[in-house]
Amino acid sequence: MRQLSWRVFSMTGNVESYLLYKQLDQDQAESSPDEEDDSMEENDSLE
DSSP states (O other): OHHHHHHHHHHHOOHHHHHHHHHHHHHHHHHOGGGHHHHHHHHHHHO
């Protein structure tokens, strides 16, 4: 879901998609701080 919201935002510039992405990112960081490094690598591969 997080990747989908980022892709929608990156393709359309839809602000609501970006806000959803940031909320999901924050929720993921709060629930599993060890996986934060993995999410950063995932962002780099999308660019």
